[in-house]
Amino acid sequence: MSLTIAFDLDGTLIDSVGHIHHGVSQALSEMGLPTVSRADTQGFVGRGLPILLQQVLDHIGAPQAHHAELSRRTMFHYVGTPSDPASVYPGARDALTDLKAQGFRLTLCTNKPIEASRACLRDTGLDKFFDIVIGGDSLPTRKPDPEMLFAALDGATQVLYVGDSETDAETAQRGQVPFLLYTEGYRTTPVEALPHTARFSDFADLPGLVQIHM
Ligand SMILES: O=C(O)COP(=O)(O)O
């Protein structure tokens, strides 16, 4: 059996809400629109940028007709503003190093747009860990459709998925894939209410959980 471990990005490997909020805020203010708080933005992360921006426009009471321009401007700032390497969650880098050294294939399955994902991986130095990177606009569908997890297999026979949100739990459930829930990310639902195989709050525990659940 060969195993690939698929990782979500925002709220799982990096605490990226500040970066996302910066991009959206810049775009909104350039357009003369009201801005959103960082906390509200965090609640919108997980289903991809197009849905996040729809929620932002609804939240500020602005018409969806602004969506295309808001999207263009947000992407400009999102990709143009470097991600801080310190935004990688504590212990995540060591856990990825450990899993990679054990010979596991690692795949990134994120709803973040692929261009922003690649820039973020490069800025934070996480790019070297991943054999495959699949972004929110890489396939015709995005999470919670499980297609991304199947694409992550790429010849492996089994995938184990690590994520933080309602979207990730639903993706894993629909794909019938074991799911390890990182509890310190952006979920708004109590952990007990989210389907998961096991959960962890400290990345030091992840390699051990992988051994148990592979
Ligand atoms: O861009 C998003 O909405 C979320 O991205 P994620 O899938 O890495 O959590």
Ligand SMILES: [Mg+2]
């Ligand atoms: Mg996430």
